[in-house]
Amino acid sequence: MTGDSGDMAAVLAWLAEAGADEAVGDVPVDRYALARAPERARAQPPDGAQGRRSAEGAGRTPTAGRESGGAARTDALWRPQGGGELVSADAAQSSARNLAESATTLAELRGALARFDGCSLKDTAKHLVFADGAPDARVVVMGEAPGAEEDRQGKPFVGRSGQLLDRMLAWIGLTRAESVYITNVLFWRPPGNRTPSNAEKAACLPFVERHLALKQPDYILFAGGQAAQTLLGRREGVLKLRGRWFTYQNADLARPVPALVTLHPAYLLRQPAQKRLAWRDLLAFQDAMAQGRNPAEDGG
Ligand code: URA
Secondary structure, eight states, rough: OOOOOHHHHHHHHHHHHTTTOOOOOOOOHHHHHHHHSHHHHHSSSSGGGHHHHHHSSSSOOTTGGGGGGSSSSTTBBBOOOOSSSSSOOOHHHHHHHHHHHHSSSSHHHHHHHHHOOOOTTTHSSSSSOOOOEEETTTTEEEEEEOOOHHHHHHHOOSSHHHHHHHHHHHHTTTOOTTTTEEEEESSSSGGGOOOHHHHHHHHHHHHHHHHHHHHHOOOEEEEEEEHHHHHHHHOSHHHTTTOOEEEEOOOTSSOEEEEEOOHHHHHHHHHHGGGGHHHHHHHHHHHHHHHOOOOOTTOO
């Protein structure tokens, strides 16, 4: 790269296009050096970052990164925004569980999440994205993670894929004003929409489970494979899961909930020909609701 400003602008445009549109640290990390000398680099953060970390507030350890095999920060330690003790994934999950269990209403759960510092996504997100829609709706739509527009507005599914989701729900007579409650398995946007790490998902999970327990829906629609994999413990991809009914249960739920997996609207924006599959799923959803059935249990 030269110092020419035209080149720099082109590099920035290319990065933004690839989804790398957020600065996630104040100190540059040489990923090539980390890949060459992983052990040394883990033991000794580059460029004196160790000493600066507490002053940076968000300073994560440089063990973070996809170069270690896909998901970032799977078992990392990190320091919550504003400093304080380093947090491990286990400690974060047990604090999440305690906070989530102490909430007895949706408003209290939202407040508990706002106080929770155990998910490193919070450090880079602009807003907590909790839920939208009718709090007493029979149907919960469970999505994956907030994107840029959701992060800006603090509401789930308000960007382009949210607009498509609203049209899909309208096909079967559901609206967020009256009959649907919408949330995600992650409450903060992963920077640049990257894949969330297992630690990030695990830190949010107790809140997601409590969210469903407080909401007590009659039906759940999983929008996308990641939401279904996280809550149903499935490993198949979305094209294997979609169109299939499952029974969702957790210890706090009064009764098991019939749940259908469908394609994520963001996927449908990229693959519009697949809308016919989503259409089929939604009709099955409407039909089961109208008859009060759980197709996962009555052969479907
Ligand atoms: N995609 C999701 O899964 N959830 C949102 O809130 C927005 C986009």
